[in-house]
Each structure stands twice: as C-alpha cells, then as structure tokens.
Amino acid sequence: MVLPFTFLRHTLRHCASRRAVLWLLLWLSAAPAWATHIVGGELDLQYVQGDTYQLSMNLYFDAINGNPGALDNSFTAGIFDKSNNRLVTIVTLDLVNNTFVSYTSPACAVGSLSTRQLVYRNRNLLQLPANIYNSTQGYYVAVERCCRNNAISNIVNPGAAAQAFYLEFPAVVRGGQPFRDSTPRIFPPLADYACVGEVFYYDFAGQDADGDSLVYDMVTPLNGHTTAAQPTLANISNDVPLPGPYVPIIWNAGLSASNQMPGAPTLTIGARTGRLSVRPTRVGLFVFGVRCQEYRRGIKIGETRRDFQLQVLACPRNTAPSVTALPGTTGNTPYRPDRDTLRLVPGGSRCLRLRFTDPDASSMLTLSLRSVNYTGTLPTFSSTISGMVHSPGQPDTLVATLCFPDCLDTQGKVNFLDVIVSDNGCALPKRDTLRVAVLAVPTPNGLPTLTSTAGATLPLHVRPGQTLGFDLLATDPDGDPITYALSGANGFTPAALGATLTAQAQVGTRRAARFNWPVGCPAVTDPPGQVSELVFTATTVTPCGVRQAAPPITIPVVVDYSNAPPVLTSTLPADSAGGPPLVRVALGQSYMASLTGADSDKDVLVLNATGQGFNLADVGMRFTAPAGAPGQASGTFSWLPTCDGVSVTNGQAHELVVTFQLQESTCRAQPQTRTVRFAVAQPVAKEFLPPNIITPNGDDKNQFFTLADLPPDFCDARFKGVKIFSRWGQQVYESDSRSFRWAGDGVGGTYYYLITYTTGQRYKGWVEVMP
Missing domain, CATH: 2.60.40 (Immunoglobulin-like)
Structure with a gap:
C-alpha cells in the first residue's frame, strides 16, 4: 500500500519553463533519424467462447519521424502448425484504433519522442475448431513488415531490418477435453526515455486471464522475410504468409541477446516480475526483444514476443533527495x-x-x-x-x-x-x-468480570411447569461496551428450550442482564435427573478492536421429574385369554358401566372413550366424564342398542370396539387403556324344522306349505322371499310374506323351495304334495 503525500506544487508558468528548457537540452542531444516508422509491437490471442477467438496485433509507430506512407490499413497474419510449419489459415487484421502512448511523467516529455499505438484486429473473430487445431506441438502466428528506424544504434543496417511479430498457442483440445487458453496480455507499452548514466526501470509485467504462470526473458528480435525493397508479404508472396523459422536481426559487435545495449549493468528483465532495468552508458536509440512464456501445471503452453526500442538521451543532472x-x-x-x-x-x-x-x-x-x-x-x-x-x-x-x-x-x-x-x-x-x-505496545485495557445471583448451592433444581430466573452483572473497568451471550454445554441448547437472557442498557462500567427460563417438558433429560449446564459469557471490544472476555460462569441445572402411572378401574368385564372381552346387549335393553381413575402424583386425569371406526352417538352409545380433583377421574358409559349403525352378516351382528383411556397431564404420560367389544344380541330363534309333506285334500290337516318357525328378522337381516320350483326347475310359486301359504295348486309331486334373507342367507328344502 502506498500513501502519497505531496509537499510541493509547480506553478503553470514554472512548469512550462522547466519543460521547455529540458526539451531543448534533450532535443539537442538526440541523434538524427531518417525514414523511420515502426517502433515495435506484439500479437495477442484471446478466447471468447466455444471455438471462437479474437486475434489482435499492437503496432507501435514513431509519431515524430515515422513515414506516413508506412501506416498500413491492414495486415495479413498466418497461423502455422509447429510440428511441420504447414500454413493452416490466413487471417486479415484491420486497423481499428490509433492512439498516442502516454508518458509515465508528462512533465518530462520531449519533442523528439512520441509513439502511436495502432491496434489491428480480425473483425469477424477467429474460429479454431477442435477437429483442425489438435496438433500436440501447438501452433504459431506470424505477421511480417519492414522496416525499422534508421537511427537504431545496436543492430546492423537498421533501415533494412524487418520485423516478424510472433506468438505461440496450444492445441484447443487435450486428452479428449477442450483446452482453452488466452495468451498473456503483456506489459504496457514504453513511451519513456532513459538518461545516460542513470538507472532506468519500467514495469513490463503482464496479465493472464487463465491464471497461468508467466516467465520473462530477453530474446533477439526477429527479422523475417521482408526487406526494404519488399516491405510487405504482398510484394514477395502475393500476400501469402511465409512459415518460420524467421531470421533474427544481427547485433552490432559486442552485443547479443543477453547484452542488447551498452549499459552497466546492461538491459535485463525480472524472470518473474517483468521489470526492465538498465543503466545505459551511451546515448542512442536501441532495439530490444522480450519474450513472455506461459506455463500451466509446470508445462509450457505458449509464448508471445514484443519488439521495442528505448531512446537514451543526455539529460540534465538530477541529484537524489x-x-x-x-x-x-x-x-x-x-x-x-x-x-x-x-x-x-x-x-x-x-x-x-x-x-x-x-x-x-x-x-x-x-x-x-x-x-x-x-x-x-x-x-x-x-x-x-x-x-x-x-x-x-x-x-x-x-x-x-x-x-x-x-x-x-x-x-x-x-x-x-x-x-x-x-x-x-x-x-x-x-x-x-x-x-x-x-x-x-498499546495502552493496557482491563478484563471484564461477570457475577450472578444464582446462589452458591449448585446444581439448581427445577420441575417442569416452574420458571427458573436470576440476574447477572458484568463490569468492565475501562467502560468498554459489554456484550452478553448464553449457551449450553455438551449439546444442551437452552435458547431452543425457551430460555432467554435479556441485557439492560449499560451504565458506566456496569451492565446487568436477566435470565429467565419457563421450564417445559422438552427440558426433561433422558433418563431424568441428569445435569445440564448453562454457560454465560460477557465480552468487550477495546477501542483498538481487541476482543476481551470475562471468565465464563457455568451454572449446572437439574430438571427434576418422576412419574407413577395412573390406575384405571371399571365395572367393565376383564380381558380374557383371547383378548378384549365381548359384551352382547339385546335390542331395546340398556347397558351401563362405570370407570374411575387415580394418580398418586396428583396429575390432572382425563377419561375418554373412542369407537374404532365409528362415532359412539351414531350407535346409541354415550360416555360422560365430569372434571375431577387432581389425581382423580370418573366416567360413565351407557348403551341402548338399536338397529341404527348395526350390520348383520349370516345372522350375526358386527362387533363395535370401544377403547377407554385414562390420560394424565404430565411430561411423559403413561396412559391406561381398556378395550371392550360390544355387539347387539341376536334374538333367540326356534329350531327351524320345515314340513316336507302336505295333503291339500280338504280335511283341514296339512292343507298348506307354511313356515311358522322361520329365523326371526334381525335389524337388516330380514326375510326377503320364498320361491317354489317343480322337479323340472319351473317356478310355480313366489311370495315376499313371512306368513305365506301354498296349497300345492292341486298337482301332486315333489317340489323344491328357496328362502332368502336381505343379508344373503339362503334356506333350501323340498316338500311332497299329496292331493
């Protein structure tokens, strides 16, 4: 973090005067230049989406001495397979932006140095499909143009030296999966100059959208195929890009890639920082090359290069402060x-x-x-x-x-x-x-203290239904703001059980709080009687932001709870070995039973009766249980059976199951139940012995076939009808009256009858007619 503090300000008049003198000195010391234009540049490839990429080229142009005729409206770039230098595709880069490069310190600008940044870009974006760009050695992009500044001091024949801008990128698929990469956007362009004998530094560090590791080094700039006579590819190959390798420029005697300009020390770049540094020992214009390589998981995947130039001037002496x-x-x-x-x-x-x-x-x-x-x-x-x-x-x-x-x-x-x-x-x-x-060492700050009125006899005992409450008092000697907190130990969470801690407003160095806990059934431990711990803390924050805490107070609490199950007695029949007893009651007769409950813990008792799958009142049943004293309860059950709600199958009434329950009002209630089966008693029927012969001869004896001893009607089991059939199956008689009389119709023989009831019961037999 840098915190600037400026003590002095130039007046406009003074600043202008100083700049004019400085410019004059620098201009007089600058070497002359003729027919100059290209300062440097680099290529840039950025991933967009899917198979789409954006290819750009930044070209830096000498705005003072540059030949306007050398400012191109477009360039032709070639993409080549690194494994065999095969041309894969041609890309046209059009001029889309033309701006000046800014100085680090505008007040130090000189008239002999001004640079434009020209941006060229493929307008329709670039498609790199995986079925084409899958070479394991990757690809390179190249753009060529001649020529460099005539005034360059460190290379042979600079006016005829060309430039080949170069970039490498990996295949777009690796291991069968998409492999996306954007080349690093390296370092801001250099517009400043260096002073002879003075240390010069400049930050060339780049940014990588993929987070790849970047490594910088000095390299010899590339010359390529173009010449002063044939400055573009259009002049030598009908604008078809030519593959590498590209011929490097030739250094003057005594210079090399590791010693690119006279200096003590010479021009270097930090491998990790990208920081250029040099102390030049000679005035002049010097070209240099920088390479930025990108690594992913320790493997090199690409590189980009920049050619640039640095002007060294004889500057007025500046003494350090x-x-x-x-x-x-x-x-x-x-x-x-x-x-x-x-x-x-x-x-x-x-x-x-x-x-x-x-x-x-x-x-x-x-x-x-x-x-x-x-x-x-x-x-x-x-x-x-x-x-x-x-x-x-x-x-x-x-x-x-x-x-x-x-x-x-x-x-x-x-x-x-x-x-x-x-x-x-x-x-x-x-x-x-x-x-x-x-x-x-900061100013000392005292620790807070915490006390409570819970008492010295611990643990505290409380029963469900009671409320536990006491006060707390926290004190801070410095009057720092106090904050309370309530928690529990070993999984005990008092707040979830309804406990609250309400703090009052702080007065000076003291702040009080009230603890309140209405103890309910969820607070009963399993098994009952275990110790639960309430933990209270008081913290402060000092003016310096330091958090300080008083020693916490831990208060053990036992929720006392015991319960004896209530006792249920009644006049209902006891259970048999086969299960709940069966009580049969005849239609029109009344049945009554009494029930009583008692509880030694004096818990409130409630008696009730519930029919299984039916409402008691719908079948003539009634249960009353008036409120009793604590620990006592009584109830009365009565039933006056009717056919309402009673169904009969095969002459037998369905059973009505009633459950009687004695419920206590306590935390872990143990209800007592009695289940009784009730049924309507079937009317007693005479033995059914139908006659099997009649003699309709007029002697008033056995004249008719009738059934006086039919099974009686019983609720929904009622006589439905009788049918009589001849021996050949022909129906000869039918009646829906229980008191039917059939005289045989004067035709003797054996006949068959069928008697049916509404519930599906059937009686069959035969009768002999003897006229």
Whole structure:
C-alpha cells in the first residue's frame, strides 16, 4: 500500500519553463533519424467462447519521424502448425484504433519522442475448431513488415531490418477435453526515455486471464522475410504468409541477446516480475526483444514476443533527495536507521519528525510509505512547512511528522516500514529511503468480570411447569461496551428450550442482564435427573478492536421429574385369554358401566372413550366424564342398542370396539387403556324344522306349505322371499310374506323351495304334495 503525500506544487508558468528548457537540452542531444516508422509491437490471442477467438496485433509507430506512407490499413497474419510449419489459415487484421502512448511523467516529455499505438484486429473473430487445431506441438502466428528506424544504434543496417511479430498457442483440445487458453496480455507499452548514466526501470509485467504462470526473458528480435525493397508479404508472396523459422536481426559487435545495449549493468528483465532495468552508458536509440512464456501445471503452453526500442538521451543532472528523522516531538538526536528502534509505549510520543530536502533547485518532493513486514494501520503524515525546495526566503529543509496509531501492537516483534521521498526529476524520479524499525505496545485495557445471583448451592433444581430466573452483572473497568451471550454445554441448547437472557442498557462500567427460563417438558433429560449446564459469557471490544472476555460462569441445572402411572378401574368385564372381552346387549335393553381413575402424583386425569371406526352417538352409545380433583377421574358409559349403525352378516351382528383411556397431564404420560367389544344380541330363534309333506285334500290337516318357525328378522337381516320350483326347475310359486301359504295348486309331486334373507342367507328344502 502506498500513501502519497505531496509537499510541493509547480506553478503553470514554472512548469512550462522547466519543460521547455529540458526539451531543448534533450532535443539537442538526440541523434538524427531518417525514414523511420515502426517502433515495435506484439500479437495477442484471446478466447471468447466455444471455438471462437479474437486475434489482435499492437503496432507501435514513431509519431515524430515515422513515414506516413508506412501506416498500413491492414495486415495479413498466418497461423502455422509447429510440428511441420504447414500454413493452416490466413487471417486479415484491420486497423481499428490509433492512439498516442502516454508518458509515465508528462512533465518530462520531449519533442523528439512520441509513439502511436495502432491496434489491428480480425473483425469477424477467429474460429479454431477442435477437429483442425489438435496438433500436440501447438501452433504459431506470424505477421511480417519492414522496416525499422534508421537511427537504431545496436543492430546492423537498421533501415533494412524487418520485423516478424510472433506468438505461440496450444492445441484447443487435450486428452479428449477442450483446452482453452488466452495468451498473456503483456506489459504496457514504453513511451519513456532513459538518461545516460542513470538507472532506468519500467514495469513490463503482464496479465493472464487463465491464471497461468508467466516467465520473462530477453530474446533477439526477429527479422523475417521482408526487406526494404519488399516491405510487405504482398510484394514477395502475393500476400501469402511465409512459415518460420524467421531470421533474427544481427547485433552490432559486442552485443547479443543477453547484452542488447551498452549499459552497466546492461538491459535485463525480472524472470518473474517483468521489470526492465538498465543503466545505459551511451546515448542512442536501441532495439530490444522480450519474450513472455506461459506455463500451466509446470508445462509450457505458449509464448508471445514484443519488439521495442528505448531512446537514451543526455539529460540534465538530477541529484537524489535525502530524508532524515528525529524521534518524538522534541530533541535533536537523529534517528539512526541501522541502529535505532522506535519504541512506542503508553503515554509516550508516537510520532517521528521527518526532515527531507533536495539539492536541485525547484524540486517537488513526494513522501510515501512502503511496508516491509509492517502490519496494522499505516501511520499518517502531517506537514508543518510547505513550499518549494530552495525557493527564495524559505528554509532549505522541509519538515513533516509521521504519527503511528495509538492501537498499534507489534506483538513484541520489530516491524519495519520504509519512508520514501521522491523528486520529480526526469526521466524518472530519484528517491531516498529511510527504513524505520518500530516496536509498539498499546495502552493496557482491563478484563471484564461477570457475577450472578444464582446462589452458591449448585446444581439448581427445577420441575417442569416452574420458571427458573436470576440476574447477572458484568463490569468492565475501562467502560468498554459489554456484550452478553448464553449457551449450553455438551449439546444442551437452552435458547431452543425457551430460555432467554435479556441485557439492560449499560451504565458506566456496569451492565446487568436477566435470565429467565419457563421450564417445559422438552427440558426433561433422558433418563431424568441428569445435569445440564448453562454457560454465560460477557465480552468487550477495546477501542483498538481487541476482543476481551470475562471468565465464563457455568451454572449446572437439574430438571427434576418422576412419574407413577395412573390406575384405571371399571365395572367393565376383564380381558380374557383371547383378548378384549365381548359384551352382547339385546335390542331395546340398556347397558351401563362405570370407570374411575387415580394418580398418586396428583396429575390432572382425563377419561375418554373412542369407537374404532365409528362415532359412539351414531350407535346409541354415550360416555360422560365430569372434571375431577387432581389425581382423580370418573366416567360413565351407557348403551341402548338399536338397529341404527348395526350390520348383520349370516345372522350375526358386527362387533363395535370401544377403547377407554385414562390420560394424565404430565411430561411423559403413561396412559391406561381398556378395550371392550360390544355387539347387539341376536334374538333367540326356534329350531327351524320345515314340513316336507302336505295333503291339500280338504280335511283341514296339512292343507298348506307354511313356515311358522322361520329365523326371526334381525335389524337388516330380514326375510326377503320364498320361491317354489317343480322337479323340472319351473317356478310355480313366489311370495315376499313371512306368513305365506301354498296349497300345492292341486298337482301332486315333489317340489323344491328357496328362502332368502336381505343379508344373503339362503334356506333350501323340498316338500311332497299329496292331493
């Protein structure tokens, strides 16, 4: 994190004057240039979606000395298979953007250096289908154009040296699965110049959309096939791209890929950082090449290259600024970076007085901070003097105060922080760094305390239906805000069981809270009588954001619970070995039974009766149970049977099952039940002995076939009818009256009868007619 603090401001008039003088000096020292245009460039391939990609080329053009006729409206790019250099496809790149490249410090701009960035792009996007672009060695893209700047100082015959822009990318399928990759978008373009004898640095670090690892190195720029006489592919191959390998440029004597320009040290780039650095030892214009390789899971998958050039000028001398420090608010003993540690203690000074200056007239200085291993909030600057260094009537040295926050705590370890002062010199600012060692101890803060009125006799005992309540009091000696919390131990969750902890408003250093728990049946443990633990905590947050907690209070609680099952007695018949007893009651007769319940725990008892699959009232049953005293209950059952709700099968009435239950009002109730079967008693029938002969001869004896002893009608089992058939199956008589009389119709012989009831019962027989 960088925190800038600018102390000096140029006036417009002064800034313009300085820029004009600087430009004149640099222009006079610059080498002449003729017929120049291409500064450098690189290719870029970005994944869009599916099989679609965007191919672009950035071309950097000399806006001062460039030949306008060399500014192309389009380029032809070729995509080749790396395994055999076979041309796969041709792509046309059209000019879509033309802008100036910005300087790092616009005030340092010179008239001899101005660069345009030209962006060329395939307008219809690029299709890379997996059935074509599947070569395991991958592919490369190339664009060729001549020529470079005549004024380049480090290569042979620069005016005839061409450029081949080059990029590698992997197959779009790997292991049978899609393999997507976007090439790294490398480093911002370079528009600045370097000063001879001064360290020059520039950040060329790139970005990769896929998160691949990037590695940078210096490479020899590529020349390719084009020449000054044939500057484009259209001149030498009818605009058909030519495959590699591409001939590199030729370095001047004593130079190479690892020593591309005169310097001490020479031009280098950080393999991981992408940071260019050089201290040039000669004025001139120097071309250089940088390669950015991308790796995925340790395997190289592609690369992109940039050709560029750096101009070295003889600049006005710029002396570095300097910064010193004085601890505290008084005293004149300087802080010694290599020996002293700034110790920040409660009640002591937490500031460092900074004195910084610059021998160069009219310099504007800027302070910033850089962490080495410093943690926490950065300190802040405050200025007591502002003005321009060496301005008339002002002190030569500027003063600022650096104050560390009160809450800084280095945890007993020394933290290091760099204080950096930078000037506004050209081409790049110069700096001085003061490394400050800090050991900080924050102001002590007392711990909170917590007490309760639960009492000393523990565990607390409570029964279901009772309410447990007591108060808590938390105190913080510093008056920090107090927060309460309620929890339970070993899986016990009091809040889920209805327990609450309500905190009151804090008054000064104290904050009270009320615990309240209406104990219900869910609080009964299994088995009953086990200890449950209530845990109360009180925490505070100090002004420095440190969380502090009082020792927690744990209060054990036992929910007492025991229960003896109630006793049910009645005048109902007892169960038999075969199950619930059967009670038969004749139609029109009344049946009554009494039930009583008793509970030694004095729990409230409730008696009820329920029919299985029927409503008691629908079949003439009634159960009454008036409210009784605690631990007592009584009830009366009665039944006056009718045919309503009674069904009969084969002359037998269906059973009505009634369950009587004694229920107690307690947490783990043990209801007592009695089940009784009830049925309507079937009327007693005489023995059914139908006659089997009649003599309809007029002697008034056995004149008719009649059945006086038929089984009686019983609810829905009623006589339906009689049919009489001849021996040949012909029906000769039918009646639906129980009192039917059949005289045989004067024809003797054997006849057969069929008697049916509404419930499906059937009686068959025969009768002999003897006239």
